Amino acid sequence: xxxxxxxxxxxxxxxxxxxxxxxxxxxxxxxxxxxxxxxxxxxxxxxxxxxxxxxxxxxxxxxxxxxxxxxxxxxxxxxxxxxxxxxxxxxxxxxxxxxxxxxxxxxxxxxxxxxxxxxxxxxxxxxxxxxxxxxxxxxxxxxxxxxxxxxxxxxxxxxxxxxxxxxxxxxxxxxxxxxxxxxxxxxxxxxxxxxxxxxxxxxxxxxxxxxxxxxxxxxxxxxxxxxxxxxxxxxxxxxxxxxxxxxxxxxxxxxxxxxxxxxxxxxxxxxxxxxxxxxxxxxxxxxxxxxxxxxxxxxxxxxxxxxxxxxxxxxxxxxxxxxxxxxxxxxxxxxxxxxxxxxxxxxxxxxxxxxxxxxxxxxxxxxxxx
Amino acid sequence: xxxxxxxxxxxxxxxxxxxxxxxxxxxxxxxxxxxxxxxxxxxxxxxxxxxxxxxxxxxxxxxxxxxxxxxxxxxxxxxxxxxxxxxxxxxxxxxxxxxxxxxxxxxxxxxxxxxxxxxxxxxxxxxxxxxxxxxxxxxxxxxxxxxxxxxxxxxxxxxxxxxxxxxxxxxxxxxxxxxxxxxxxxxxxxxxxxxxxxxxxxxxxxxxxxxxxxxxxxxxxxxxxxxxxxxxxxxxxxxxxxxxxxxxxxxxxxxxxxxxxxxxxxxxxxxx
Ligand SMILES: Nc1ncnc2c1ncn2[C@@H]1O[C@H](COP(=O)(O)OP(=O)(O)O)[C@@H](O)[C@H]1O
Ligand SMILES: [Mg+2]
Numbered sequence: 259x260x261x262x263x264x265x266x267x268x269x270x271x272x273x274x275x276x277x278x279x280x281x282x283x284x285x286x287x288x289x290x291x292x293x294x295x296x297x298x299x300x301x302x303x304x305x306x307x308x309x310x311x312x313x314x315x316x317x318x319x320x321x322x323x324x325x326x327x328x329x330x331x332x333x334x335x336x337x338x339x340x341x342x343x344x345x346x347x348x349x350x351x352x353x354x355x356x357x358x359x360x361x362x363x364x365x366x367x368x369x370x371x372x373x374x375x376x377x378x379x380x381x382x383x384x385x386x387x388x389x390x391x392x393x394x395x396x397x398x399x400x401x402x403x404x405x406x407x408x409x410x411x412x413x414x415x416x417x418x419x420x421x422x423x424x425x426x427x428x429x430x431x432x433x434x435x436x437x438x439x440x441x442x443x444x445x446x447x448x449x450x451x452x453x454x455x456x457x458x459x460x461x462x463x464x465x466x467x468x469x470x471x472x473x474x475x476x477x478x479x480x481x482x483x484x485x486x487x488x489x490x491x492x493x494x495x496x497x498x499x500x501x502x503x504x505x506x507x508x509x510x511x512x513x514x515x516x517x518x519x520x521x522x523x524x525x526x527x528x529x530x531x532x533x534x535x536x537x538x539x540x541x542x543x544x545x546x547x548x549x550x551x552x553x554x555x556x557x558x559x560x561x562x563x564x565x566x567x568x569x570x571x572x573x574x575x576x577x578x579x580x581x582x583x584x585x586x587x588x589x590x591x592x593x594x595x596x597x598x599x600x601x602x603x604x605x606x607x608x609x610x611x612x613x614x615x616x617x618x619x620x621x622x623x624x625x626x627x628x
Numbered sequence: 629x630x631x632x633x634x635x636x637x638x639x640x641x642x643x644x645x646x647x648x649x650x651x652x653x654x655x656x657x658x659x660x661x662x663x664x665x666x667x668x669x670x671x672x673x674x675x676x677x678x679x680x681x682x683x684x685x686x687x688x689x690x691x692x693x694x695x696x697x698x699x700x701x702x703x704x705x706x707x708x709x710x711x712x713x714x715x716x717x718x719x720x721x722x723x724x725x726x727x728x729x730x731x732x733x734x735x736x737x738x739x740x741x742x743x744x745x746x747x748x749x750x751x752x753x754x755x756x757x758x759x760x761x762x763x764x765x766x767x768x769x770x771x772x773x774x775x776x777x778x779x780x781x782x783x784x785x786x787x788x789x790x791x792x793x794x795x796x797x798x799x800x801x802x803x804x805x806x807x808x809x810x811x812x813x814x815x816x817x818x819x820x821x822x823x824x825x826x827x828x829x830x831x832x833x834x835x836x837x838x839x840x841x842x843x844x845x846x847x848x849x850x851x852x853x854x855x856x857x858x859x860x861x862x863x864x865x866x867x868x869x870x871x872x873x874x875x876x877x878x879x880x881x882x883x884x885x886x887x888x889x890x891x892x893x894x895x896x897x898x899x900x
Contacts (some may be wrong), residue, residue: 286732341659422753426742430728433794436695436721437746438713484733484778 265387267505269403270519273459274471274497276410279417280451281472282490285480286428291346292331292449293472295353297456297465299330301360304457309367320457327453328446330356383515386462402462409458413451417490424448425486463516470520471497478530481537500526554594557584559603559621562613575611647708648673648802648833649694654703656689663689667703667858671835675850676828678838678864682877685855687837688724691804694835695721707802716746720800722791724807730779736790737762737775743797758797765793770819784811792820803827803834810839821847844868 284293300323307322330352337348391401398404417424423444427434431441452472459468475496479489504519511518532538561584565574573579580591595611598604603617613621649671656664663686671677679687692698694705696712707715720743740762741754748754766772769789774782782790788808795803809817824834824847838844844851844864851868852861853876860867860875 286729419751422745422748423750425734426745429732429734429739430723430742432692432695432697432723432727433721433742434745435697436716436719438716439745439750480733484780485735486733489733 262387265400266383267502269386269400269462270501271498272406272410273463274501275494276406276413276455277459277468277471278475278493278497279413279490280448280455282476282493283428283448284472285476290473291349293452294469295330295349296327296453297460297468299353299356300327300457302326302356305360305363323457324453327456328450331449383463405458409455416451467516467520470523474523474527478527481530481534496526551597555598556624558594558598559617560624562611563618563621577609646673650706652704654693655701656693656698657701665857669852669858669861671833673833674828674831676824676834676848677850678836678844678848679852679854680838680841681854687854688806691806694804718801720795720798720803722795722805722808725787725810730787734779736777736779739779739790740765740793740797743794761797765796768796769793785813785816788812801832803832805836807837
């Protein structure tokens, strides 16, 4: 069992890396839904190709499936062009139709083949090590490892060869077109990569994990870096971590492996979403609260400065009067005073607030800034 | 003064090949609704031209049509006598600032280097040479110290300068800019204007979609007034008249006031 466990984790890691690469561009193009659409619609392609070549292991099935992925993309574009429906709606309209035709065809004509809907959604990763690639009588490893390894290499090859073109077409399609890099061609190229990856991966891990691995790691990586190359690398790493930790979660819970991996991809995303150093919501909340205190401190300093040396200074600089003058609740006023005193902007003398030199300067600067 | 030279030219005097841009009978429609209707426009070499017109007049569409980015229903467009797909290297483009995602994970320098991608062609990657050009363009727009910044940290005016630097490294003959003054402060606006005037002095042709009617006579020497149809185009002194503005903006030009000889001035309101 030990070696099979290793093989399953290896296959899943390769799938994760292969999915993360095109996934980055789906996320950057706000096309996450497209991975869902493609990974479902390919079922129809597989079924149709199967009618032509009734051999479940034929590589032509992959081509049929990839073509139906590209067909999905073109149908979505066609619907978009009518401007009668929004992009996400067109995606939602197209793929359920294609997917359900695939399901109906399987149910009616191909029920006796190894194509069942449950396997399509969740895959049978546990069985992947049993389907071996035999060359000249030698067992050289699980077949899906080779399929996904090839797809990973294809993805790496295209993304590094056309890195600059994909980058400009994603960031500024108008300039890309003006400079002669057809954004349409690049779009279809990318969608073909997504289709081929989804096709290769779904036999092993099912379409739910394909979607999870294409979207969750890049969405998390997006929150962690400002650099495109790093975003791709981090996505790959997060995808691999999701796969391996998901595998052990599945063993621990005795659950479906692909389901547990998808869960871990989601969990990792949530962790990043919460704790990312700059863009996580905790960091954002902390920044907001800091800004709130800073702003209140400025208001207080300016207020005190305005009344310095006037006859109502006595009254205006009392903590009790902040409630009336600045409309602050007393507890809030006390905390602002505390914050300002800690920063050396003012001194508290028997409930009277006195600006320090530093506080006076701070108030003056704040007025100029605004 | 340069203005005088340009002002004295008219279509007949020019050898056709000397025009930077020639648009003939251009019609563009989105779903049968014409947004540009039978436009004939000639932009002589070396002018700094403002395209003005109300919102939805088709200004952006005209720029995109010249760049061959939208399907045209009729007409033809020539850049130095050839179609724009033959002249890609000659045209620099500054799109509307809002047309891209400023949260894209990349740095200021990388965005500016994109201006060199056209010259590099497919597959070849930018290198030292491109970096040097990007940095010197950033220096020209006063953004050198931001070269390594993430673009998500820029203000509106800084974004606009980055786009301008990107167009500069394209090293084009003709520049098409869509609202480069949108959302910039007064200092940036002055910096951009002097840059545009410098470009014109070095013989480049610069076409700018512009929104502030008041500054047209000050900044530009050539103008086109557009509202689905081309109302007028030519030297600012000749065509930037109250009459033409009224035709372009309809009843909404009540804020125009007479100022004797110069036709229009004192337009105290921004349009759009
Ligand atoms: N892709 C598009 N599809 C349909 N209509 C469009 C599209 N782009 C622009 N329009 C319409 O064309 C008209 C002209 O747009 P535009 O050229 O952006 O005007 P301007 O730049 O002068 O404000 C507007 O009415 C706009 O709504
Ligand atoms: Mg516009």
